[in-house]
Amino acid sequence: MGALEHWSDFNVAIVGAAGALAGLLIVALSVNIAQVVSSRQLIARAASSIAGLLLAVVACAIGLIPGQPALAYGVEIVIAAVIAGAVGVHAVGPIRAADNGAPNLAARLLKIAVGLLPAALAAAGGITVLVGGIDAGLALVAASALVAIVGSVFLAWVALVEVLR
Numbered sequence: 001m002g003a004l005e006h007w008s009d010f011n012v013a014i015v016g017a018a019g020a021l022a023g024l025l026i027v028a029l030s031v032n033i034a035q036v037v038s039s040r041q042l043i044a045r046a047a048s049s050i051a052g053l054l055l056a057v058v059a060c061a062i063g064l065i066p067g068q069p070a071l072a073y074g075v076e077i078v079i080a081a082v083i084a085g086a087v088g089v090h091a092v093g094p095i096r097a098a099d100n101g102a103p104n105l106a107a108r109l110l111k112i113a114v115g116l117l118p119a120a121l122a123a124a125g126g127i128t129v130l131v132g133g134i135d136a137g138l139a140l141v142a143a144s145a146l147v148a149i150v151g152s153v154f155l156a157w158v159a160l161v162e163v164l165r
Contacts, residue, residue, distance in 0.1 A: 002070075003070070003134045003135055003138055004063050004068055004070075004073065004138070007063055007138055007142065008063070008064060010060070010142060011060035011061070011063040011064050012060075012064065014056055014057075014060040014142075014145045014146075014149070015056075015057050015060045015061050015064070017149065018053045018054075018056035018057045018060070018145065018148070018149055018152075019053075019057050021053050021149065021152065021153065022050055022053040022054060022057065025046070025049060025050060025053065025152070025156045026050065028156070028160055029046050029160075032160075039162070041162070042162055044090070044091035044092075044093070045091065045155045045156070045158055045162070046155075046156070047087055047090070047091055048087060048088050048091040048114075048115035048152075048155055049115075049151075049152040049153075049155035049156040050152070051083075051084045051087035051088060051115075051119075052084065052088075052115065052118045052119075052148035052149075052151055052152040052155070053148060053149065053152045054084065055080055055081065055083075055084035055118055055119060055122060055144065055145075055148050056118070056144070056145040056148040056149055056152075058080045059077055059080055059081075059122055059141050059144060059145055060141075060145055062076045062077060062080070063138075063141070070129055070130075070134050071130065073126075073129060074126045074127070074128075074129035074130035074137065075126070075130070076126075077122055077123075077125060077126030077129065077137075077141055078122075078123055078126035078127060078130070080122065080126075081119045081120075081122035081123035081125075081126060081144075082119075082123065084118065084119040084122070085116065085119030085120065085123065087115075088115040088116040088118075088119055089116065091115050092115070092116075114151040114154055114155055115151065115155065117144075117147050117151065118144045118145075118147045118148035118151060118152075119144075120144075121140050121141070121143050121144035121147060122140070122141055122144035122145075124137075124140050125137045125138065125139070125140030125141035125142075125143075125144060126141070128140055129141075
């Protein structure tokens with residue numbers, strides 16, 4: 001049994017949970033779509049949230065591909081992380097602008113990190129797998145998925161609350 005097979009139950013659970021959360025988020029946002037699209041900050045938060053959840057789904061689904069060589073897995077994870085990271089980087093500007101220069105640097109950094117950390121962890125995991133540290137790489141990808149779920153729920157909650165303001 002290869003290292004990826006040891007993670008199959010985890011991957012199945014995360015694919016289901018993150019997929020369901022992404023669907024619920026899209027439905028919740030679509031109910032208030034006029035308000036969401038009228039705000040760059042809300043669009044950025046929603047996009048970052050969905051990207052994080054999709055990263056968790058994709059990363060864990062990739063881990064379920066039967067007979068997947070570690071090299072292919074590592075490359076696929078890095079590609080998924082770069083795509084999700086690009087969405088997170090694009091979201092930073094509108095989210096920072098919405099802060100209106102808030103004096104709390106820690107809060108601003110946390111808002112930025114929530115959208116970028118899952119992609120960074122996934123990229124680190126994929127690279128770690130590529131250089132031969134499969135067990136450590138898989139643990140980093142798992143951490144990425146968990147952080148993505150928590151961070152995406154946080155971002156989505158903030159976005160949905162902002163819709164009602």
